[in-house]
Amino acid sequence: xxxxxxxxxxxxxxxxxxxxxxxxxxxxxxxxxxxxxxxxxxxxxxxxxxxxxxxxxxxxxxxxxxxxxxxxxxxxxxxxxxxxxxxxxxxxxxxxxxxxxxxxxxxxxxxxxxxxxxxxxxxxxxxxxxxxxxxxxxxxxxxxxxxxxxxxxxxxxxxxxxxxxxxxxxxxxxxxxxxxxxxxxxxxxxxxxxxxxxxxxxxxxxxxxxxxxxxxxxxxxxxxxxxxxxxxxxxxxxxxxxxxxxxxxxxxxxxxxxxxxxxxxxxxxxxxxxxxxxxxxxxxxxxxxxxxxxxxxxxxxxxxxxxxxxxxxxxxxxxxxxxxxxxxxxxxxxxxxxxxxxxxxxxxxxxxxxxxxxxxxxxxxxxxxxx
Amino acid sequence: xxxxxxxxxxxxxxxxxxxxxxxxxxxxxxxxxxxxxxxxxxxxxxxxxxxxxxxxxxxxxxxxxxxxxxxxxxxxxxxxxxxxxxxxxxxxxx
Numbered sequence: 001x002x003x004x005x006x007x008x009x010x011x012x013x014x015x016x017x018x019x020x021x022x023x024x025x026x027x028x029x030x031x032x033x034x035x036x037x038x039x040x041x042x043x044x045x046x047x048x049x050x051x052x053x054x055x056x057x058x059x060x061x062x063x064x065x066x067x068x069x070x071x072x073x074x075x076x077x078x079x080x081x082x083x084x085x086x087x088x089x090x091x092x093x094x095x096x097x098x099x100x101x102x103x104x105x106x107x108x109x110x111x112x113x114x115x116x117x118x119x120x121x122x123x124x125x126x127x128x129x130x131x132x133x134x135x136x137x138x139x140x141x142x143x144x145x146x147x148x149x150x151x152x153x154x155x156x157x158x159x160x161x162x163x164x165x166x167x168x169x170x171x172x173x174x175x176x177x178x179x180x181x182x183x184x185x186x187x188x189x190x191x192x193x194x195x196x197x198x199x200x201x202x203x204x205x206x207x208x209x210x211x212x213x214x215x216x217x218x219x220x221x222x223x224x225x226x227x228x229x230x231x232x233x234x235x236x237x238x239x240x241x242x243x244x245x246x247x248x249x250x251x252x253x254x255x256x257x258x259x260x261x262x263x264x265x266x267x268x269x270x271x272x273x274x275x276x277x278x279x280x281x282x283x284x285x286x287x288x289x290x291x292x293x294x295x296x297x298x299x300x301x302x303x304x305x306x307x308x309x310x311x312x313x314x315x316x317x318x319x320x321x322x323x324x325x326x327x328x329x330x331x332x333x334x335x336x337x338x339x340x341x342x343x344x345x346x347x348x349x350x351x352x353x354x355x356x357x358x359x360x361x362x363x364x365x366x367x368x369x370x371x
Numbered sequence: 372x373x374x375x376x377x378x379x380x381x382x383x384x385x386x387x388x389x390x391x392x393x394x395x396x397x398x399x400x401x402x403x404x405x406x407x408x409x410x411x412x413x414x415x416x417x418x419x420x421x422x423x424x425x426x427x428x429x430x431x432x433x434x435x436x437x438x439x440x441x442x443x444x445x446x447x448x449x450x451x452x453x454x455x456x457x458x459x460x461x462x463x464x465x
Contacts (some may be wrong), residue, residue, distance in 0.1 A: 035376055059426040059460045060376060060414040076380065076410040080418055102419070 004326045005070065005368040006334055007051065008342055009038035011359035014053055014273045019355075023332055023346040026355045027126070032074065033065065040107050040321055040364040043070075047115035048368050050075075051257050052134060054105040054120070066136045077134030081105070081122060084141035088125065091153040100124045100144070107321060107364075109164035119190075121161035125152060125178040127190060140190035143176065148195060155179035155215050155234075157168060162320055163216070168223045175229065175244060180215035183231070185244050186323075196244030207348040218320040220262045222269035230272050230299070232262040232320070235272060239299050250299025255286045259325035265348060266331040272297040273325075273333060273349060275318040284315035292335070294349050308352035309343065315339070321364035328369055336362025373404075374427075374460040377415070381408040385445040385453060395450035397429060415458060430457035 006017040031040075033055050041053035053065040053074070064077040081102050092098035103123040111117035116133040126144050128137040143149075143161075152159060160179055167173035172189040182197040198327025200214045207213070215234035222228065231238040231247065235258050238247040242352075251257035256276040265271035272295050278286045285291060290309040294301040316339035326332035333349050336342045340359040343352045372387050381387075389403040391434045398421075405412045416423050421441070423429070428437045432454050448454040 057376065058463075059374075059424065061381070061417070061424060062413070063410070078412050082419060 002254070002328060003370045005043070006047075006324075006327070006342065006344075006355065007041045007043065007071070007364075007366040007368070008336055008359065008362055009040050009053070009321075009364035010336075010340070010360040011037055014038040014041055014055075014071075017342065017355050021328055023326075023328075023344060025030070026344075028356050029071070030343050031360075032071065036063075036188060037104075038363065039104060040366075041065075041071075042108050042110060042366045044110040044115040044118075044366045045112050046110070048370060050110070050115040050133075052110060052118050054108055054109045056104040062102075064105065064108075073209040076211055078130070078136050081120070081128055081137050082139070083126060083144070084139040089149055089150060090159065093154065097150070098361040100126070102126075103158065106160045106162045107164055109166060112166050112168055114148070119164050119166075119174075121164050121176065123158045124154075125158035125181060125307030127161055127164070127174075127176055129190065140186075142186070142191050143184060143193045146193050146195065148181070149344050152178065152181040152213060153213065163219050164219055165219060165226075165229075166227045169226050169231045173218060173226070173243070173369065175221075177216040177219050177231075179217065180213060180234075182212045183216050183219060183244055196240075198245065199240075200238060201236070201249075202234065204234070207289070213363060217260045218262050220264050222264045225269045228269065228286070228298070230262050230264060232259050234258065234276055234280060234331040237262065237299055252295070252300035252302055254293055254302050255291075259318075260320040261318055261335065263323045263325055263333070264324045265321075265333075266327040268296070268331075271296050271348070272298065273323065274302075275323070275335065277317060283317040288312055288314050290314040290316065290337075292333070292345075292349055292352075305345075305352070307350065308345075319363055321366075322362050324365050324367040325367045326367045332367070334365050334367055336365045338362065372455045373411075374458060376460065377411055377458070380410050380414065383408070391450075396442050396443045397423075397436070397439070397445065397456075398457050400445070401441075405464050411419045426461040426463050428459045430459060432451070 002021040008015040013034040015030035044050040050068040051067040055063040065074045066077045089097035107121040109119040120128040127140045163177035165175040184193045217232045227243045229240040237251045239250045292305040316337035323335040333345045338361040
């Protein structure tokens, strides 16, 4: 019988939640790396037992961990994230030039085909690649060298490269997103990059329609249709039908279009999920009611999904990397909260149950569908 | 002596015994630690700048030597192994 493995990164360690295909009884394993911040962990699509984890601490810096047995055992990989060439500067909060400084890895994206190849999205914003299972890392410096790099400015959470999408159809096409620079696309494996922010409008920046400077929170795609992208921006849900060349707003009837994660149903490319948050300074659900919103039309028309979720006195947040789907016949949807709950829906969002309620604050959730 | 999280990473107990060639300095001790336990590279000092991480402190013979030059000689009692060189995770975070 098939099963699922949910990989959860938290402020104080990693947890692995596993179940059979019924997704009713769960085993909770962890913490792995107790006491460390695990910003993200993710499995290789080519070899599901190969996992990568980003382990960091304000005291002891950044490590990368690798597992070859589905997370039972781990070994430290390489952590030498060196910016390529002259480091240069970006814009600081006060507008002054600030040197690029490596702080941590926010997101790890394993190759779709090679378990030893993996990308790392870093703060301060840069994209690194390893071809040897994380032992050594090389910066794809064409991104940071993009002509606009000097004008990038950190968001409140830091200048992080948090989203990496590998196009499953067009070899070498990569989408990334940076807070608060925006979205970028490479069509040559990360050598050169194009800002893809046309159509975004951000009222809080000096030029609301600038080429860069938009606080993109998350981008998602369906692997059958990678030219269609969905974006949760600081404010606004956006959609592109041309691989990011242009965007249009599809926030529609949402109670708030602020939020962090966005995800696409595994089998229905027009079905998408977001978690509305009240505002950029009030990081909790509107009215204290935790609701996932689902659109079956690729945006604009949204329905609230609340069955099984707390509908009063709930003031948690759901962070950008903390939502994922499985690919079982009835798509499962999962998300984790800053209150330490991980909720699962085995019916595409119609109803929810907590897998676990009392983890440390959840930073990321990924799901593997196992044979 | 290493802090708990670095002991776990390196898979060692509380006190690590190291041979240091040449003068016993902070730099020489950390060079020896990183050579013996490569997983600790970058965890005590920044890989690029070689500067001590801000929330890591060094103690020798009851004194905080964190702000001394990495090339300053450590006390003789530490150099000859009578006293430990303590690497501490600062009490921080509230």
